[in-house]
Amino acid sequence: MYLKTLAVLFLCFLQLSTTCDFWFNYETKIAGQFHSNKYNNAKEITFTSPEISGVTIKDEHIPTLCCKIFNLKYDMRFIVFDNCGIEQIQEECFSEKMENITSQITIIKNKLTQIKTGTFRNLKVENIHLENNLIEVIEDKAFLNLPNLMDLDLSFNNLHILNSKAFVNLPHFGSLILESNRIKALHNNSLYFFRNVYSVLDIKCNNLTYIDKHALDGMAAENFDLNLYGNKLVSLPEGVFDHHRFSSIHVGKNPLRNLSKHFCSQNCTVQEFHFGCGALNMESIRESVQNIENWVRANNVNLYTDDDCSFNITEKIIADEWPTCKSTGSTEEIWIWNCLQILVILYFAI
Numbered sequence: 001m002y003l004k005t006l007a008v009l010f011l012c013f014l015q016l017s018t019t020c021d022f023w024f025n026y027e028t029k030i031a032g033q034f035h036s037n038k039y040n041n042a043k044e045i046t047f048t049s050p051e052i053s054g055v056t057i058k059d060e061h062i063p064t065l066c067c068k069i070f071n072l073k074y075d076m077r078f079i080v081f082d083n084c085g086i087e088q089i090q091e092e093c094f095s096e097k098m099e100n101i102t103s104q105i106t107i108i109k110n111k112l113t114q115i116k117t118g119t120f121r122n123l124k125v126e127n128i129h130l131e132n133n134l135i136e137v138i139e140d141k142a143f144l145n146l147p148n149l150m151d152l153d154l155s156f157n158n159l160h161i162l163n164s165k166a167f168v169n170l171p172h173f174g175s176l177i178l179e180s181n182r183i184k185a186l187h188n189n190s191l192y193f194f195r196n197v198y199s200v201l202d203i204k205c206n207n208l209t210y211i212d213k214h215a216l217d218g219m220a221a222e223n224f225d226l227n228l229y230g231n232k233l234v235s236l237p238e239g240v241f242d243h244h245r246f247s248s249i250h251v252g253k254n255p256l257r258n259l260s261k262h263f264c265s266q267n268c269t270v271q272e273f274h275f276g277c278g279a280l281n282m283e284s285i286r287e288s289v290q291n292i293e294n295w296v297r298a299n300n301v302n303l304y305t306d307d308d309c310s311f312n313i314t315e316k317i318i319a320d321e322w323p324t325c326k327s328t329g330s331t332e333e334i335w336i337w338n339c340l341q342i343l344v345i346l347y348f349a350i
Contacts, residue, residue, distance in 0.1 A: 054078035061085050065107070067093035075124075077103040086110035095122050102148075108132050113158075115142040115166070124148055131155040131177070140165040147171055150196065155179040156326070162186065162203075167193035174199040174221070178206065180326055185210040192218030204229035204250070205325035213237040216244055223247050228254065229274070230325040238262040245269040252276035253325075261291035264299075274304040 054077050055070075062084040070079075079101055086107060095118065098105065104127040105120070112133040120128060121144035128149065135157035143149070149170050159181040167173065174196025183206040190212070191201060199221035208231035216224075225247045233254040241249065241264040249264075252274050264270060275292060296303050 050074040052076060054080070056080040056082065057084055058082040059084070063087050065089045065093055067097035070097050072097070072100040075100045075102050077101070078106065079104075080106040081108075081110065082106070083109040086112060088112070089116070089119055091116070092118070094120055098125075099123055101125050103127065104129065113137070115139065117141045118144055121145050127151045127153075129153045131157070133157050135159060138163050138166040141168050142166040143168070143170060145169045146173075149173055151175040151177075153177040154181070155202075157181050159183055162190055164190050164193055171195050176201050178203045180205045182207050184208060186212060186215040188212045188214045189218050190215045194219045194221045194224070196221060198223045198225075198247070200225040200227075202227040204231070204323075206231055208233055211237060211240055213240050215240065219244070226250070229323070230254070236260065236263040239266065240264075241270070242266040242268050246271065248272040248274065250274035256288065259288040259291055261295055264295070268299075270299065270301050272302045272304060276305065 052074070057080065059082070062081070063086065065081065065086050065088070067090060079098065087110075089107075089112070094101075094105065099122065102124045105123075105125050106129040108129055109132045112130065112135050114137040115130070115135060117139045119142050121141070123146055125146065126148045128143075128151070131153045132155075135154065136159065138154075138159070140163065143152070143166055145168070147169075150172050152173070152175065155177045156179065159178065160183060162178065162183050170193060172195065173193060176194075177200075179202050181203075183203060185208065186203075194201070197220075199219070201224070204227045208228065211228075211233065221244075223245050227248075227250040229250045230253045233251065234257045236251070236256070236259060238260050239262060243266065246269065249270055249272070253276055273292075273296070292303070295301065
C-alpha cells in the first residue's frame with residue numbers, strides 16, 4: 001500500500017510537470033534594484049510598471065515554460081530562466097506573450113532538447129541565449145521574422161547538424177555561437193543567413209571533419225570572424241574562403257594533414273590568421289608551413305601561431321594562447337528521468 005501511494009504521488013508529479021500549474025520565486029529589476037516576488041498558481045502575472053526593466057527566475061522547477069502566465073503591459077528589456085529544469089517551451093509561448101521583450105531572452109542551464117518551428121518569431125528581441133541546455137534538434141523556421149536579432153548563443157548543447165533553414169528573415173543577424181556542440185560538417189550554403197556587415201561564427205570545439213567548398217556562398221557579411229579552433233579538420237578545400245573578407249580565421253588545434261596554398265586565393269582578404277603547427281601531420285608540415293609563409297607574404301596577413309611553429313617571417317608572427325575545449329552536456333539526466341517513468345508504469349502493469 002505504501003509503495004502504491006508513492007507511485008500515485010509520483011504520477012501526479014509527472015502530470016503537473018507538463019502543465020502550467022506550478023509556483024516559483026522571481027525577481028524584477030526596477031531602477032537598477034532587484035525585488036523578490038512569488039508566483040503561486042495564479043492565472044497570470046501582470047507587469048504594469050514601465051519602470052520594470054527585467055525579470056529573473058533562477059533555480060526553480062518549471063518543466064514546461066508556459067508564457068501565458070506572463071502579461072507584459074510595457075516593453076521590458078530582458079527575461080531570464082536560469083537552471084529551472086525547463087524541458088520544453090509551450091507553442092506560441094514567446095510570440096503571444098513575450099513580444100514586448102526588447103533586448104534579451106535567456107534560457108540557460110536547463111534541459112531543452114529541441115527548438116520547434118516558430119518558437120522564436122515576430123519578436124523585438126536583440127539577443128537570445130540558449131547555452132548549457134541539451135539541444136539536439138533545431139527545426140526549420142525556429143527563429144523567424146526577428147528584425148532586431150543580432151546575437152544567438154547555442155554553445156554547450158548537443159547539436160549534430162547546423163540547420164541553416166532554422167534562421168529565416170533575420171535582417172541584422174550577425175553572431176552565432178556554437179562552441180562545444182557536436183556538429184560534424186558545414187554543407188553547401190550553410191551560412192547564407194548571416195546578413196550583418198560584420199558577422200561572427202564561433203564553432204570551435206565541435207566534431208567538424210568536413211567543410212564544403214561552397215559553405216560560405218550566399219553570405220552577405222562583408223567582414224567575417226570565423227573560429228574553427230579545436231575541431232577534426234584534416235584539410236581545407238581549395239577556394240573555400242574565396243570572395244570573402246575576414247577579420248580573422250582560426251584553424252588552430254585541428255589535425256590538418258596538408259594545407260593548400262589555394263584555400264584563400266581569389267578576391268579573399270584576411271586580417272588575422274590563427275594557425276597551429278602542433279596538430280599538423282609531420283610528413284606534410286614543411287609544405288604546409290611553406291604555403292602559409294608564401295600566402296602571408298603575398299597578402300599582408302597577421303599570423304598567430306602556437307609554440308610548435310617555425311616560420312622565416314618572424315616580423316609577421318604573434319604568439320597565440322590556445323583555449324581548452326570543454327566537454328558538451330550529456331543527456332544522462334533525461335535517460336534517468338525516462339527510466340523512472342517506465343518503472344512506475346511497469347509497477348502498475350504488474
